[in-house]
Amino acid sequence: MRPEDIPEIRALDLFRDxxxxxxxxxVRGGYVQTFPPQVQLTTxxxxxxxxxxxxxxxxxxxxxxxxxxxSMATVRPISTFILAATIKDxxxxxxxxxxxxSRIILLPSMDVRAVFENDNGFARAVVSELAQCYRxxxxxxxxxxxxxxxxxxxxxxxxxxxxxxxAPEFELLLEKRRxxxxxxxxxxxxxxxxxxxxPYGVEVEGxxxxxxxxxxxxxxxxxxxxxxxxxx
Amino acid sequence: MRPEDIPEIRALDLFRDxxxxxxxxxVRGGYVQTFPPQVQLTTxxxxxxxxxxxxxxxxxxxxxxxxxxxSMATVRPISTFILAATIKDxxxxxxxxxxxxSRIILLPSMDVRAVFENDNGFARAVVSELAQCYRxxxxxxxxxxxxxxxxxxxxxxxxxxxxxxxAPEFELLLEKRRxxxxxxxxxxxxxxxxxxxxPYGVEVEGxxxxxxxxxxxxxxxxxxxxxxxxxx
DNA sequence: CGCTATGTTGATCCATATCAATAAGTGTGG
DNA sequence: CCACACTTATTGATATGGATCAACATAGCG
Numbered sequence: 001m002r003p004e005d006i007p008e009i010r011a012l013d014l015f016r017d018x019x020x021x022x023x024x025x026x027v028r029g030g031y032v033q034t035f036p037p038q039v040q041l042t043t044x045x046x047x048x049x050x051x052x053x054x055x056x057x058x059x060x061x062x063x064x065x066x067x068x069x070x071s072m073a074t075v076r077p078i079s080t081f082i083l084a085a086t087i088k089d090x091x092x093x094x095x096x097x098x099x100x101x102s103r104i105i106l107l108p109s110m111d112v113r114a115v116f117e118n119d120n121g122f123a124r125a126v127v128s129e130l131a132q133c134y135r136x137x138x139x140x141x142x143x144x145x146x147x148x149x150x151x152x153x154x155x156x157x158x159x160x161x162x163x164x165x166x167a168p169e170f171e172l173l174l175e176k177r178r179x180x181x182x183x184x185x186x187x188x189x190x191x192x193x194x195x196x197x198x199p200y201g202v203e204v205e206g207x208x209x210x211x212x213x214x215x216x217x218x219x220x221x222x223x224x225x226x227x228x229x230x231x232x
Numbered sequence: 233m234r235p236e237d238i239p240e241i242r243a244l245d246l247f248r249d250x251x252x253x254x255x256x257x258x259v260r261g262g263y264v265q266t267f268p269p270q271v272q273l274t275t276x277x278x279x280x281x282x283x284x285x286x287x288x289x290x291x292x293x294x295x296x297x298x299x300x301x302x303s304m305a306t307v308r309p310i311s312t313f314i315l316a317a318t319i320k321d322x323x324x325x326x327x328x329x330x331x332x333x334s335r336i337i338l339l340p341s342m343d344v345r346a347v348f349e350n351d352n353g354f355a356r357a358v359v360s361e362l363a364q365c366y367r368x369x370x371x372x373x374x375x376x377x378x379x380x381x382x383x384x385x386x387x388x389x390x391x392x393x394x395x396x397x398x399a400p401e402f403e404l405l406l407e408k409r410r411x412x413x414x415x416x417x418x419x420x421x422x423x424x425x426x427x428x429x430x431p432y433g434v435e436v437e438g439x440x441x442x443x444x445x446x447x448x449x450x451x452x453x454x455x456x457x458x459x460x461x462x463x464x
Numbered sequence: 465c466g467c468t469a470t471g472t473t474g475a476t477c478c479a480t481a482t483c484a485a486t487a488a489g490t491g492t493g494g
Numbered sequence: 495c496c497a498c499a500c501t502t503a504t505t506g507a508t509a510t511g512g513a514t515c516a517a518c519a520t521a522g523c524g
Binding site: 380381382420421424438 | 480
């Protein structure tokens with residue numbers, strides 16, 4: 001692992017409260033690797049060997065069943081994935097692939113579990129991280145069950161806008177077909193949903209989205225902090 | 233709290249590893265209450281005042297948006313709910329109501345957080361519980377996104393059968409309209425889905441289900457441990 | 465450049481929702 | 495214990511959101 005990576009990792013919520021010694025143990029066994037796009041990092045059902053941390057780039061979490069595939073989430077820097085599987089020493093429930101060129105830290109699961117047993121600060125940080133993940137999935141589930149596809153897209157755009165610092169114009173960070181899968185629809189249907197949002201002030205050109213009538217879009221989307229807020 | 237309740241709580245995974253003293257603190261401030269059916273215990277958006285533990289009966293977790301409502305999960309004895317909100321001191325993402333007459337333990341959230349800070353055994357148990365909850369929601373999400381409504385019902389029946397000790401005949405533990413909502417469909421559609429499963433050896437009479445051709449149903453349902461297993 | 469993957473658009477189909485009517489439970493009070 | 499009211503479940507008819515199929519356009523990329 002490059003020495004310049006270490007402070008960045010140390011600054012993560014997950015590792016901030018652990019002892020210097022335990023952090024050293026954890027990092028010593030780990031390594032950083034750069035992957036090209038479209039590399040599959042984990043396969044659902046496999047046993048958890050490493051805790052992954054995305055340093056740069058982005059990673060798509062997806063799941064399959066009976067020949068079908070669906071996009072479950074996108075992991076962006078700097079955060080971990082498959083923490084739950086690592087801690088429980090259980091098989092992955094999701095697969096992961098790089099969406100773009102990405103630098104990823106790999107920490108051996110055994111080491112993570114060992115430090116988890118010894119370091120109370122780390123154990124508490126894991127709780128916080130897992131609670132966050134849990135709440136994120138619950139929100140996604142509510143989004144899926146309570147909203148139509150157009151409402152989901154409208155709220156997704158409002159969230160994207162917020163993530164871009166409330167800019168009226170921003171880039172979609174996902175390929176449209178992945179976005180469609182994430183929102184639980186087909187690419188064709190997403191295309192039509194974008195068109196259906198035009199009367200509400202949504203202009204799309206390639207990956208660029210401009211929201212010209214925020215009020216109108218919000219009246220349609222009815223965003224809720226209990227579904228659409230990032231942190232709470 | 234009745235003295236005879238205490239050992240039962242102490243035996244829960246969540247409380248087994250904590251110090252006697254901290255357990256005492258936690259239990260002292262809590263109390264047990266019996267609620268009639270259809271009592272709403274928490275409301276989404278409210279602040280977390282108590283960690284709830286279901287001793288008997290059952291509790292439905294549900295969520296609402298824009299006048300719509302959906303059933304998210306059913307909590308059965310003996311387990312906790314809204315642990316994530318309690319630990320994070322965040323608003324509830326789901327509401328809870330008793331489905332039947334239920335005995336519930338209420339532990340003040342403040343006490344739970346205080347003990348969480350002090351007791352390392354408890355902190356680790358919370359991790360394990362949260363990881364479990366997280367993985368359960370991920371499975372439910374996969375079920376929803378990757379399967380049609382008939383496939384979801386078929387797999388739900390196979391899980392119910394398993395929970396009933398692989399009995400060929402068992403009772404639905406949910407009202408059909410709640411089951412429909414949990415599976416993400418309308419009651420009418422659930423009715424039709426049951427009829428559609430008749431050729432696969434599913435006989436329904438009231439709340440009683442008999443599975444007469446397991447192989448056939450499994451060929452249709454294609455259950456997967458990564459979606460349908462309870463614990464892993 | 466030209467190939468291949470992605471995105472769009474149109475036509476059609478299908479799963480599921482909605483609406484409406486009836487039946488069957490379930491609980492309540494007389 | 496029965497009659498009534500009310501909720502839940504079923505069934506049929508119809509509507510519709512979203513999927514699928516097909517053709518074409520477009521944009522990355524080697």
